[in-house]
Amino acid sequence: MLEGKYECLKLDNQLCFPLYACSKEVVRKYKPFLDKINLTYTQYIAMMVLWEHEEISVKRMGEYLYLDSGTLTPLLKTLEKKGFVERKRSSVDERSLNVTLTKDGEALKEKAFTIPSQIGQCLALNREDAKELYRILHRLMDQM
């Protein structure tokens, strides 16, 4: 028995730590690109949902992004201040708040669509590893 009782507590033997660290580093990689279009990473993924859905409630956006109202409410207010989205209560159900794109928000899509490929080049994962990573992460998410 070469391994001590506490081997499992070493940083190098963790799977979750590189996941956590990688996530942060990748988000940091986005920063210079996102700075140019005046978005943070979280604001960017919120805009992605809107670029795909045009109009969506806070509730449904939260389901897509795995974020709750405590995060989304101030985030969407910031996006509103920046002039990219509008927030309006649903007339059908006053509890529900519908988020829509403004002209500026829609136009931003044009500036944003080059970002994924630029990030792809930064990361320089080969196609197989990227595919594997995608597959494993989705499997993990499904289980949780």
Place this chain on the structure above:
Amino acid sequence: MLEGKYECLKLDNQLCFPLYACSKEVVRKYKPFLDKINLTYTQYIAMMVLWEHEEISVKRMGEYLYLDSGTLTPLLKTLEKKGFVERKRSSVDERSLNVTLTKDGEALKEKAFTIPSQIGQCLALNREDAKELYRILHRLMDQM
């Protein structure tokens, strides 16, 4: 050409988003276990560094964890308040701050060492996927 110009901006086609989401979900998985020993996830990985190194400067801890003084200073002060660590300026170089474990901090290791296996069971990744994920994430980190 079936794909539109903006396909690359769809959430489902992202690699970074599941990385970001997975990381958060996994950290959340730790919470019930870490609550029992009065640590947050970030505090836990800081303690891991100390359990392995006994004594370390803030600078070096930051290099292990990819965190800067803006995060570590308040975090280590909290751990000090909780009685798990001590912070003392180095006598060799007064700029440097050495962090050491207290008796309680050292004792916490005994309560913590069951956590990795419990998390492992929660995630239920098979051995090959876990290995692949570990390999790819480390490759990614190396490139960044």
Place this chain on the structure above:
DNA sequence: AACAGATAGATTGCGTACAATCCAATTGTA
């Protein structure tokens, strides 16, 4: 119609993250 329970967001509070800046201690160099 009345009311209990459920639902959607908003708010509050705490703990990260991190860029930017500041300060004191140290080091390299003329």
Place this chain on the structure above:
DNA sequence: TACAATTGGATTGTACGCAATCTATCTGTT
């Protein structure tokens, strides 16, 4: 040995992330 540049932490300000709680609205049941 002065002194400019560097270094290690601390501080400040902004933006999440999320648990817990609150409020207004809606829904189902009687």
